[in-house]
Amino acid sequence: MKFDGIASFVAVAEEGSISEAARALRLSKSVVSERLAELERSLGASLLHRTTRRVSVTEDGAAFLERAKRILQEVSEAKTDLAERRGTLSGPMRISAPVTFGRMHLGPALYPFLAANPEIEMSLDLDDRRVDIASGVYDGVVRHGTIDDSRLMVWRLAPSRRVLVASDDYLARHGVPATIAELNAHKGIFYTNRGVADWRFATPKGVEIVRARIGFRVNNGDMMRDATVAGLGIALLPLFIAGPDIRDGKVKVVDVGVRPASEFIYLAHPEGRRPPAKLRALADHLKAAFGDPPYWENGVD
Template sequence: MNPFEDMRIFCQVMDSGSFTAAADQLGLSKQFVSRRLMQLEARLGVRLLNRSTRRLDVTPLGQTYYESAMRLLNDVEHMEQGIAGQTSEPRGTLRVSAPLSFAMAHLGCLLPLFLQRYSGVTVEVDLSDRPVDLLSEGYDLALRIGVLEDSTLIARRIASIERVYCASPAYLAERGTPLKPQDLHEHDCLPYGHGRQVQWRFEGQGKPLTINVSGRMRVNNGEVLRDAAVAGLGVTYLPTFIVGSALESGQLIRVLDDYRCAPLALSAVYPQHRQRSLPVQALIEFLRERLDQVPGGV
């Protein structure tokens, strides 16, 4: 096996965090991956990784080798794409992770248009609200909503997502309309997620405010909460891409608009080694272009 393949194996082990995960991504056996890295270390005459039964720790020389290898592999990939005539036409398979509700609202209609524009690209999409590990699970790109955790991933903002507080006309007629956040203590709320205590954040008169909310139903799915609010079970707080049609039809009514927080960011995040990937960059630019044209915002 040539040195470039050894570099790729080592970089995949670093990105994945284990021999097993790297072997899965490369389609190789764990024993083969381990043996190739031992031979790489023997050829270089240095130790790149400290191995234990529970974890892998990179040595200082291993970190230096990884950073140099990644730059070299990226340059080789970029050069090969240019030789293959891909500088103007993205090709290859994209593995994408996206939030379920957002994907149902937007990606179902946008991805076919993207594939029509770029005939050389194939997409594999995993719909899940869990924060996937792009490196160890082999994703090229993930769409994430909200504040991003600090990481080595590259993030690009795609769009802003507005959230609104809303309830059904029947519920408001029976229970009254909350005029300030503190009024929610007297209301049934429909919060997203699980946990013994859920908090909603508000912005009013330049001051942030946090309110503990409770109700008879908590779900980690926005569509179910929207339907519960339409049925009159309480006040909910959801993105407009979930409740927009219900607001337009009058099934739900906005409340506490003067206290809404700033919109959330929809971001595309991807590993550093995918920075020059033409399919990744093409999808990001396509989504920014199309989502910017959505009437009323995302």
């Protein structure tokens, strides 16, 4: 049984076709097919159903797939350990991050890290949906918010201050709220991936929840900012999104006397698995690049 055959099988199972697997492995279709055939001969079992449109895993293939994935993971980690013993950060690293933060801040911070460590093979998935870090698909997940998954080990990268913001046009038409209670009469712009459309504030009496009228709901931070600038309502935005528009005067901070509950930018990795040195090095690099307080808070009172 050859390692490259196992790698080809896992790629085909995950991609759903030999063509896509060949593209991912940077091999020809014929080479991938030959490796699969050799693997099946060595195992004495058929691992895949092949049709003209798609490839699917057989019952024997499903039984072998999980172990095959573990074999690949173990070999990858072994190669990484050897590289780290030589003082080199190398090998594949797959990270997930939110779209807006990734575009505005994570990307610019990542590029010098990757330039300084050319042996790292980084894959970055930008997606605002929550991902299951415990599944092992990702080495690390960069997220903004609270930390409520007990299966995660978390490194805090930066505090994330959030503020209520609105355009001059909206405030001129609807008035400027001065208290939490007055927010209930206003239209809110909400981030749908957080679930309930509400705002939470830390007060001396504990957390107070405000549910303003819904002006707009969307699953993307860029569009929340654009809707706020357009005067559709009040939004609770992190300064890593709203900072430039506040400094440019496109939106104003709405002060209701209390601050939203604290949140953070963090890098999470699965519990029970020793994080590779390159992931720790990435976390340290990002903390230094963002700063404390983070640079995106500059110029905002």
